[in-house]
Amino acid sequence: MFAEQAPHGGSSSDAPPFQLGLLGHGTVGGAFAQLLSERADEIERFNGRRPVICGVLTRSRGDFEQILAGADLLVEVIGGIEPARDYLLRALRAGKHVVSANKQLLSQHGEELFEAAREHDVRLRFEAAVAGAVPVVRVLEESLAATPIDRIHGIVNGTTNFILSEMTRGLSYAEALAEAQRIGYAEADPSDDVSGRDAAAKMAILARLAFGSPVHLDDVRYEGIERLHADDLEYARELGLGLKLIGTAERRDGGLSVHVHPTFLYGGHPLASISGPFNAVTVESETITELTLSGPGAGGRQTASAVLGDVVSVMTGGARPPAPPLALALVSDVSSAFYLHLDVEDVPGVLASVTRVLGEHDVSIKSVVQRGLAERARLVMVTHPVLESSLRAAVAEVDAFDFIRAPTRTIRVIEEEFT
Numbered sequence: 001m002f003a004e005q006a007p008h009g010g011s012s013s014d015a016p017p018f019q020l021g022l023l024g025h026g027t028v029g030g031a032f033a034q035l036l037s038e039r040a041d042e043i044e045r046f047n048g049r050r051p052v053i054c055g056v057l058t059r060s061r062g063d064f065e066q067i068l069a070g071a072d073l074l075v076e077v078i079g080g081i082e083p084a085r086d087y088l089l090r091a092l093r094a095g096k097h098v099v100s101a102n103k104q105l106l107s108q109h110g111e112e113l114f115e116a117a118r119e120h121d122v123r124l125r126f127e128a129a130v131a132g133a134v135p136v137v138r139v140l141e142e143s144l145a146a147t148p149i150d151r152i153h154g155i156v157n158g159t160t161n162f163i164l165s166e167m168t169r170g171l172s173y174a175e176a177l178a179e180a181q182r183i184g185y186a187e188a189d190p191s192d193d194v195s196g197r198d199a200a201a202k203m204a205i206l207a208r209l210a211f212g213s214p215v216h217l218d219d220v221r222y223e224g225i226e227r228l229h230a231d232d233l234e235y236a237r238e239l240g241l242g243l244k245l246i247g248t249a250e251r252r253d254g255g256l257s258v259h260v261h262p263t264f265l266y267g268g269h270p271l272a273s274i275s276g277p278f279n280a281v282t283v284e285s286e287t288i289t290e291l292t293l294s295g296p297g298a299g300g301r302q303t304a305s306a307v308l309g310d311v312v313s314v315m316t317g318g319a320r321p322p323a324p325p326l327a328l329a330l331v332s333d334v335s336s337a338f339y340l341h342l343d344v345e346d347v348p349g350v351l352a353s354v355t356r357v358l359g360e361h362d363v364s365i366k367s368v369v370q371r372g373l374a375e376r377a378r379l380v381m382v383t384h385p386v387l388e389s390s391l392r393a394a395v396a397e398v399d400a401f402d403f404i405r406a407p408t409r410t411i412r413v414i415e416e417e418f419t
């Protein structure tokens with residue numbers, strides 16, 4: 001149990017302590033209280049005020065009204081939508097600053113919270129809601145505030161990145177998931193992670209920051225890693241590709257496209273080398289070419305360090321909440337290169353028939369791998385970029401051939417390498 005006051009008995013300077021109300025005392029909240037007790041002296045030394053915890057709320061202790069009344073800032077590490085949303089709106093409307101690590105809340109009710117913060121002229125910081133300790137929110141809001149961003153790619157879910165890294169070592173999806181659960185990288189119910197929904201929430205937040213347009217979690221198309229086959233990773237290796245769960249937010253045709261999909265990368269892409277439970281985000285702009293940030297995406301102490309960084313940012317007058325949004329149309333039919341995996345009967349003319357149909361739909365082939373397996377064969381191809389609607393139409397036609405043994409598998413491919 002920690003003291004809900006200055007770790008060393010109070011502020012040594014004349015300035016009054018900076019009072020923090022801590023909502024939630026689990027993995028991140030507990031680590032935050034510990035980190036604060038270690039760092040409060042240093043923060044006071046350069047800031048002039050000492051941050052102290054004036055009250056803690058969990059399900060079994062603390063009184064929200066009392067904590068709110070005594071706090072300059074509320075740290076929300078409860079998670080979920082309610083009661084976190086209600087608490088944060090009440091805090092902002094009461095003129096209190098807020099720091100939150102809550103991606104679900106920000107990706108579904110961000111505009112409501114930003115508006116309340118703007119209206120009451122208080123700070124709302126949320127670095128830990130995206131990519132844990134990786135300071136991508138700050139970089140987008142401040143360092144790149146004057147840079148027109150074209151595209152963001154992110155590995156923003158450490159659980160799935162760990163599972164895919166293990167699958168690349170030869171484990172099946174089930175074995176890799178079991179290993180992630182054994183080590184503690186995956187929850188007993190991993191559905192939010194493996195379905196891509198967690199990454200989608202983070203990409204909605206990043207898209208809002210990078211492009212100034214409101215993006216709700218429901219606007220993000222996402223696909224998870226549950227249906228991936230280990231042999232896709234194997235064939236792709238022969239084509240020089242590695243597999244990641246990639247979130248993409250990009251300007252397309254005057255609008256904005258935000259999606260999360262399993263995606264192949266060539267070895268020269270900055271995200272290709274991010275393995276294990278790490279997170280990384282690549283920002284592309286004509287002005288800066290490419291910039292990549294990477295680091296631990298989760299963990300109590302790592303996340304707490306981002307939360308405490310936000311507290312210090314507020315104490316030093318850091319960035320205001322995002323400006324009111326400018327709505328961009330959401331574009332869903334975007335072009336990409338694709339990996340195709342066809343399970344076919346090993347009979348003459350298969351490749352010619354497939355390439356004819358693909359060609360009729362403007363799908364051109366960049367590389368092909370063929371494998372004979374008794375009377376069956378595998379045809380693995382990577383296409384040049386093509387509109388997704390054209391690719392889907394072509395695959396539907398190919399799958400109607402009698403020689404096709406199973407529905408063709410398709411996975412996006414990022415062509416850029418930046419080498």
Ligand SMILES: NC(=O)c1ccc[n+]([C@@H]2O[C@H](COP(=O)([O-])OP(=O)(O)OC[C@H]3O[C@@H](n4cnc5c(N)ncnc54)[C@H](OP(=O)(O)O)[C@@H]3O)[C@@H](O)[C@H]2O)c1
Nearest residue numbers: 024025026027028058059060077078079101102298299303
């Ligand atoms: N863990 C990570 O590595 C990580 C990384 C990045 C972001 N985050 C985000 O950080 C937030 C907290 O995650 P966590 O892992 O620390 O969660 P956690 O370990 O489950 O802790 C949640 C805390 O919130 C309290 N709480 C839950 N419902 C409450 C309610 N209705 N009223 C008051 N208190 C309530 C819990 O109280 P009890 O103690 O009474 O149960 C507990 O203290 C989430 O938004 C999560 O997405 C976590």
